[in-house]
Amino acid sequence: MDFTLIVALVIALALIFDFTNGFHDTANAMATPIATGAMKPKVAVGVAAVLNLVGAFLSTEVARTVSGGIIKEGDGGIQITPEMIFAGLIGAIVWNLITWLRGLPSSSSHALFGGLIGATVIGVGAQAVAFDVVLAKVILPALIAPITVGIVAFLATRLAYAITRRDAGRPDGRGGFRYAQIFSSSLVALSHGTNDAQKTMGVITLTLIAGGYQAVGSGPQFWVVACCALAIAIGTYTGGWRIILTMGRGLTEIKPAQGFAAETSTAATILASSHLGFALSTTQVASGSVIGSGLGRRGSTVRWGMAGQIALGWLLTLPASAIMGAFAAGLALLGPIGILLDVVIGTVVVYVLFQWSKRDRISHDNLHDIDDAGHVVKIKKTPRKPSRKDRAKVAL
Amino acid sequence: MIDWAAFLVVAVAALVSSAVVVSLYSLGLRLLTTAGRIPMVEPAEFTGAITVLSPARAAKDAKRARKALKANPLTADQKRLALYAGYLCFALCGLIVLYGVYLIVPALHR
Numbered sequence: 144m145d146f147t148l149i150v151a152l153v154i155a156l157a158l159i160f161d162f163t164n165g166f167h168d169t170a171n172a173m174a175t176p177i178a179t180g181a182m183k184p185k186v187a188v189g190v191a192a193v194l195n196l197v198g199a200f201l202s203t204e205v206a207r208t209v210s211g212g213i214i215k216e217g218d219g220g221i222q223i224t225p226e227m228i229f230a231g232l233i234g235a236i237v238w239n240l241i242t243w244l245r246g247l248p249s250s251s252s253h254a255l256f257g258g259l260i261g262a263t264v265i266g267v268g269a270q271a272v273a274f275d276v277v278l279a280k281v282i283l284p285a286l287i288a289p290i291t292v293g294i295v296a297f298l299a300t301r302l303a304y305a306i307t308r309r310d311a312g313r314p315d316g317r318g319g320f321r322y323a324q325i326f327s328s329s330l331v332a333l334s335h336g337t338n339d340a341q342k343t344m345g346v347i348t349l350t351l352i353a354g355g356y357q358a359v360g361s362g363p364q365f366w367v368v369a370c371c372a373l374a375i376a377i378g379t380y381t382g383g384w385r386i387i388l389t390m391g392r393g394l395t396e397i398k399p400a401q402g403f404a405a406e407t408s409t410a411a412t413i414l415a416s417s418h419l420g421f422a423l424s425t426t427q428v429a430s431g432s433v434i435g436s437g438l439g440r441r442g443s444t445v446r447w448g449m450a451g452q453i454a455l456g457w458l459l460t461l462p463a464s465a466i467m468g469a470f471a472a473g474l475a476l477l478g479p480i481g482i483l484l485d486v487v488i489g490t491v492v493v494y495v496l497f498q499w500s501k502r503d504r505i506s507h508d509n510l511h512d513i514d515d516a517g518h519v520v521k522i523k524k525t526p527r528k529p530s531r532k533d534r535a536k537v538a539l
Numbered sequence: 540m541i542d543w544a545a546f547l548v549v550a551v552a553a554l555v556s557s558a559v560v561v562s563l564y565s566l567g568l569r570l571l572t573t574a575g576r577i578p579m580v581e582p583a584e585f586t587g588a589i590t591v592l593s594p595a596r597a598a599k600d601a602k603r604a605r606k607a608l609k610a611n612p613l614t615a616d617q618k619r620l621a622l623y624a625g626y627l628c629f630a631l632c633g634l635i636v637l638y639g640v641y642l643i644v645p646a647l648h649r
Contacts, residue, residue: 180582201644279542291550298554299561306565307572313607319568319578323632327560330639337643399580403564408557410639415552418642419545 149225149482153350156232158374161343163239164251165195165378168339170386171429172331175402178391181324184507191332192380198336199372225350226475226482227266233489234258234468238460240496246385247456250424252342254464256281261465262472285457288423289431292412296432299404300439307400320399327406334413335425340375344368384505390430393449395437405436427457556635563632570625574618575608
C-alpha cells in the first residue's frame with residue numbers, strides 16, 4: 144500500500160480516537176456538577192469542551208513523550224510501522240465504544256496503550272514491548288492512584304462537612320459549594336485538555352516522524368495540535384451521557400460539598416502528577432475521588448456493585464484492547480487487502496455499536512428522567528413523605 | 540520499577556493542596572453564614588440527587604432560618620469582620636486555583 148495513504152489513514156483514525164477520548168472523559172470533570180445541579184448539562188459540556196480546546200494548546204509536554212518508552216521505537220530499537228499504529232488505534236477505538244455503551248468510565252489512555260501493545264506484539268514481536276515499563280508506568284499507577292485519591296477526597300469531604308456544620312439552627316450555606324464546583328470542575332477539564340489531547344498529538348507526530356515527514360525529535364506541528372484540540376473538544380461537547388450518569392449517580396448520591404471536595408482532589412492529583420512527570424489516568428483518578436467523597440459524607444452509601452463493575456472494566460481495558468489491536472494487526476500484515484479489511488470491519492463494528500446505543504438513548508434532555516438505567520441506578524419506587532431529616536436537607 | 544518517591548510526593552502534594560482549598564472555601568462559607576449572609580444557591584436543574592420540597596415546606600424552612608438568624612449574638616461590627624474574613628478566604632482559594640493553572644502551562648514557568 145502507498146505509504147502516504149496509510150499515514151493519512153492513521154491520522155484520520157487518531158482523530159477519531161481523540162473524539163471518543165473526549166466524549167468518554169466528559170464525565171471526569173462534569174458528572175459531579177451536573178449531578179448536584181451546579182450547572183445545566185448542556186452548559187457543563189460546553190464549558191468542558193472549550194477548556195479542553197484551550198488546554199490542548201497550552202501544553203505539548205505530554206505529546207513529546209507519548210509512548211513513554213513502552214514500545215521501543217526509534218533508532219537502535221525496533222521501528223514501529225504506521226500499520227501497527229493503525230491497528231492499535233482500531234483496537235482502542237472499539238474498546239472505548241464498548242465501555243461507553245456499558246456506561247463504564249474506563250481509561251482512554253489504557254485503551255490506546257493496550258491497542259498499541261497488542262499490535263506491536265503481533266506485528267513486530269513481544270520483545271519490542273518493554274513490559275517492565277508497562278508494569279511501572281501503567282499497571283501499578285492504575286492500582287494505586289484511585290485508592291490514594293479516594294483517601295484524599297474522603298478527607299476533603301470530611302473537612303468540608305466539619306467546617307460548615309450547622310450551629311444554633313442556622314442554615315449551613317452548603318448550597319454555596321455549587322459556585323465552587325463550577326471552578327473546580329473547570330480546572331479538571333482544563334488539566335484534561337493538557338493531558339489527553341496530547342496523546343493523540345504524540346501518535347500522529349510519531350507516525351509523521353516514522354514516515355519521514357518530520358525531523359526526528361521535533362515536537363508536534365501546529366496543524367496537528369489544532370486538529371487534535373478540535374477533535375477532543377467536539378467529542379467532549381457531544382458528551383458521553385451514559386458515563387456521566389454512572390459517575391454522577393451510579394456510584395453514590397453526590398451533594399455540592401462532596402462534589403467540590405471530589406473535583407478539588409481530582410484536579411490537585413492530576414496537576415501534581417503531571418507537574419512532577421508521573422502519568423496517571425484522569426478517569427481512574429476521578430472515579431476514585433467520587434467513591435472517596437461518597438464514603439466521606441455520613442448517611443451516604445457507595446454502590447459497591449457498580450464500583451466493582453468499573454474496576455473490572457479497568458482490569459479488562461489493557462488486555463481487551465490489546466487483543467483487538469493484535470487482531471487488527473494480524474489482518475494488516477496481509478498487506479493492502481488486510482488494511483482494507485480492517486477498515487471495513489472497524490466501520491461495521493462502530494456502526495453496530497451506534498445502532499445498539501439507540502435502543503436506550505441517554506442524552507442531556509432525558510438525563511434526569513432515567514431512574515431505571517438498569518444496573519446503574521437504584522430506583523426509589525414511591526417517594527416517601529419528607530421527614531424532619533429530609534427537611535433539614537433543604538439548605539444543602 | 541515504579542518511582543515510589545515521585546508517587547509519595549504526588550500523594551502528599553495532592554492531599555495538602557486539596558485539604559487547604561476545601562478548608563478555605565468551607566471556612567469562607569461558614570464565615571458568611573456567621574455574618575448572616577447565607578449563600579443560597581439554587582440548583583441550575585433539579586436532579587435525582589436533590590430532595591425537592593413543596594413550596595409550603597420550603598417557606599416554613601426559610602422562616603425558621605430567618606428566626607435563627609435574628610438570634611445571631613454578634614454585633615454589627617463583628618458580623619462585618621466575619622464577612623470580610625469570608626471574602627478573604629474565597630480570594631485565597633481563588634489564588635491557589637490560579638497557581639494550579641500556572642502549573643499546567645509550561646510556557647509560564649520555564
